[in-house]
Amino acid sequence: MIESWVIDDGSRAPVSSDTVREVLRARIAGGQHETWLASSFGRLVAFVTNNERAMMSLVNEEGDPGEHAVDPGAGGSSEGFVLSNGQHDEYPNKDTVPLEEAFRILSHILSEGSWPPDTSWMVDR
Template sequence: MVLRLEEPGDAGFHAIDHQGSPEPSGEYVLTNGQVDHYGDRDAVDTRHVVPIVVHFLATTDGWPGVAWQDDNAA
């Protein structure tokens, strides 16, 4: 899952995969031990992660190679 926040406390945006299922196929264990489940739609293929981060660090914009969901609107 790739999140992009505008400011502290912002719900932000996250990259989505329109081809992914809304159902989770795995779980994510955070460093504090919390276990999260996200639909496959809410996680992008690992090959996209580095280009997304590199683009953001260079421009502070979302990478155009993936779709973004505005979590402030949810």
């Protein structure tokens, strides 16, 4: 069985690796900076952006600490990550990736089911 993904907001429309960038750009343009994607296998991807960088986590199931994309050489921190509940977060840049890189990583996860081989991530379990 092939894993399929949807935006975890009650939507049933599948999101593919080919369309995820446009779908998320439209959500961001509409003020939705936090997006959760749910897979048919029960896995979840959290994607939160401040329009420049993104915090991305991949979890096996609800409650799993999972793993997140990292940018090991990045210094400093960035703020402006607005969650759907209105909370404003700041993250160290090493725990986020540039927005375009996040789109590339997410597209790979949706098509291959795993992190791209050239991507750094940290296991949080």
